[in-house]
Amino acid sequence: xxxxxxxxxxxxxxxxxxxxxxxxxxxxxxxxxxxxxxxxxxxxxxxxxxxxxxxxx
Amino acid sequence: xxxxxxxxxxxxxxxxxxxxxxxxxxxxxxxxxxxxxxxxxxxxxxxxxxxxxxxxxxxxxxxxxxxxxxxxxxxxxxxxxxxxxxxxxxxxxxxxxxxxxxxxxxxxxxxxxxxxxxxxxxxxxxxxxxxxxxxxxxxxxxxxxxxxxxxxxxxxxxxxxxxxxxxxxxxxxxxxxxxxxxxxxxxxxxxxxxxxxxxxxxxxxxxxxxxxxxxxxxxxxxxxxxxxxxxxxxxxxxxxxxxxxxxxxxxxxxxxxxxxxxxxxxxxxxxxxxxxxxxxxxxxxxxxxxxxxxxxxxxxxxxxxxxxxxxxxxxxxxxxxxxxxxxxxxxx
Ligand code: SF4
Ligand code: SF4
Numbered sequence: 402x403x404x405x406x407x408x409x410x411x412x413x414x415x416x417x418x419x420x421x422x423x424x425x426x427x428x429x430x431x432x433x434x435x436x437x438x439x440x441x442x443x444x445x446x447x448x449x450x451x452x453x454x455x456x457x458x
Numbered sequence: 459x460x461x462x463x464x465x466x467x468x469x470x471x472x473x474x475x476x477x478x479x480x481x482x483x484x485x486x487x488x489x490x491x492x493x494x495x496x497x498x499x500x501x502x503x504x505x506x507x508x509x510x511x512x513x514x515x516x517x518x519x520x521x522x523x524x525x526x527x528x529x530x531x532x533x534x535x536x537x538x539x540x541x542x543x544x545x546x547x548x549x550x551x552x553x554x555x556x557x558x559x560x561x562x563x564x565x566x567x568x569x570x571x572x573x574x575x576x577x578x579x580x581x582x583x584x585x586x587x588x589x590x591x592x593x594x595x596x597x598x599x600x601x602x603x604x605x606x607x608x609x610x611x612x613x614x615x616x617x618x619x620x621x622x623x624x625x626x627x628x629x630x631x632x633x634x635x636x637x638x639x640x641x642x643x644x645x646x647x648x649x650x651x652x653x654x655x656x657x658x659x660x661x662x663x664x665x666x667x668x669x670x671x672x673x674x675x676x677x678x679x680x681x682x683x684x685x686x687x688x689x690x691x692x693x694x695x696x697x698x699x700x701x702x703x704x705x706x707x708x709x710x711x712x713x714x715x716x717x718x719x720x721x722x723x724x725x726x727x728x729x730x731x732x733x734x735x736x737x738x739x740x741x742x743x744x745x746x747x748x749x750x751x752x753x754x755x756x757x758x759x760x761x762x763x764x765x766x767x768x769x770x771x772x773x774x775x776x777x778x779x780x781x782x783x784x785x786x787x788x789x790x
Contacts, residue, residue, distance in 0.1 A: 416712035420546050423712070427542035434536020439525055440499045443537065446524035447508040447516040448494040454509040454520065454614045454621035455629050456674035 469555060469753055476504075477558035479514075481624070486511030490632030501537060503544045504557025505702050507618070509625035511632070518544075519596055519702050520614050520621075527600030527609030541705055549713025550706045553696055554751035559620040560696055566688035567735075575691045577737045584698050585748065591617065592701035613701060615673070619681035626677060633666035692735030696750060707747030715751065715768050719744045723763035723773040730755035730764055740764055 434440065452458025480502055483493040493514055502515035518541055525534035544552055553560050567574075595613040603609035614621050687694040696703045710716075719741055731739040733754040738746050740755040744764075756766045762773035 420712050420714060423542055423546040423709075427539045427546060430535040430539030431543065432539075434534070434539055437531075437535070439531060439534060439536040442525050442528050442531065443501070443516050443521045444496070444499045446521065447498040447513075448492060450492060450629065451507075451509040451520065451611070451614065451621075451625070453611050454507050454517075454618065455626040455668070456615075456622055456677040457626075457668055457670060458610075458615060458673075 472555050473558075473561040473564075476556050477561055480506060481510055481512035481514070481558065483512045483514055486513075487628065487632075490629055490636065501540050502556075503548065503552040505559045505618075505620050505700060506557070507621045507624040509621065509629070511625070511628050513624070517620075519618075520611055523596055523600045523611035523613060524608075526597060527604045527611060529604055529606065529608060532601070541702075542709075545706050545709030545713060547714050548706075549710040549715060549745075549751065550703065550747075550749060551713070551715045551751040552706055553693075553703055554753070557702075558624070559700075560693060560750065562623070563684070563688045563693045563695060566685055567692050569689055571689040573690060576735075581737065587698050588700055588704040591699055592704045596701045616676070617680060617699065619677065619684045619695060622674075622677040622681040626674060630666070630668055630670060630674070633668045637666040693750065697736065697748070703750075710747050710749055711745050713745075716766070717744050717749065717751070717756075718765045718770040720763045720765070720773050722775045723761045724759075725761055725763075725776050727760065729758040729760060733758035 486492055490511060492509065492511060495514075497514050498508065498516050500515050501518040501521050502513075503518070505519060506513060506515065506517055508515070508517045508520055518537060522534055522537045522541070525531050525537055548556075591613065595617065599612045600609045684695050691697075717740060724741065726741075728739075730741065734740060735752065735754060736748045736750060738748055738755075740749070741764075743749070751766060753766050756764050761776055763776070765771065765773070
């Protein structure tokens with residue numbers, strides 16, 4: 402029996418154009434994020450032990 | 459047919475390879491340390507705690523909370539951009555192939571158990587919980603509380619069982635072993651330290667640097683519950699709680715890696731529907747947000763009417779004699 406899962410989130414007939422736009426947008430966002438120094442925060446958080454992740458922070 | 463059956467082991471090999479490769483900083487496990495190289499600027503596609511001693515990459519959900527909760531940034535274009543890129547290209551193929559915590563749940567589900575539950579009343583509603591987790595714990599709360607100081611990563615702190623499994627347990631074990639070495643080694647004539655002596659003496663339990671409290675046991679409880687429920691149902695954390703799965707699910711209908719249903723080859727035997735651990739009917743719900751691209755429906759289909767990949771070959775048409783009336787709402 403199929404599970405009563407939430408309805409599909411939409412089925413664009415040809416999602417190619419939307420997909421290309423999303424890929425282009427995401428590349429733009431990544432480049433902007435690198436340029437604005439966001440990666441340093443990611444790196445800083447990732448190289449020191451995250452006490453919250455471990456469950457003692 | 460025989461060729462198709464190979465798909466499942468191939469996926470498992472990729473899962474195992476990726477889990478091992480992305481957590482291959484062996485020194486970290488030996489010394490209870492973290493990898494600190496530049497690779498950690500990049501987020502892994504799947505849920506993989508960056509405080510895991512072996513982790514070479516960052517956790518996307520942890521990174522998202524860190525940036526959103528930092529006082530220097532209001533939005534996170536870098537992490538959102540990466541997640542959108544993974545979503546647009548792979549969708550929840552990440553869940554099926556590249557997530558160590560998804561793999562662990564799948565392996566636990568393989569263990570024989572009294573009763574395997576595929577669905578229950580209000581299952582569909584329960585699956586919406588992961589969107590609440592994403593919007594509330596991962597996005598809203600870190601932004602709200604990032605005023606004068608960095609906000610807590612609420613999902614990591616109060617929920618994430620992957621953090622407990624991949625980071626909490628290894629680090630606390632390592633810490634207790636190191637503390638135990640100092641206390642027990644002088645008493646141990648052979649000079650060797652057994653795990654039992656290191657962990658179970660009152661001295662060692664109270665000694666380590668990492669002070670284990672209620673929060674630690676709360677998260678261990680969530681992990682234990684997740685693993686216990688994984689014995690009964692397929693990927694419960696992915697279905698109900700994972701914010702990353704929720705995010706990628708939004709991209710499933712348009713991702714480049716996708717399922718394709720070939721109506722002309724389908725004999726409506728319901729084999730795919732019965733095989734789907736996520737409780738979908740791949741004929742009516744092709745590329746649904748809940749589909750983790752495990753390929754079980756593809757392997758179960760006797761006529762090759764469902765294909766999965768970046769490109770799709772048309773299968774042979776179904777034998778006319780066996781054809782039935784097409785279902786309403788069928789799609790390709
Ligand atoms: S839903 Fe989350 S935990 Fe499950 S496989 Fe996907 S990213 Fe991993
Ligand atoms: S629809 Fe197919 S690929 Fe998707 S989760 Fe179900 S069995 Fe796996």
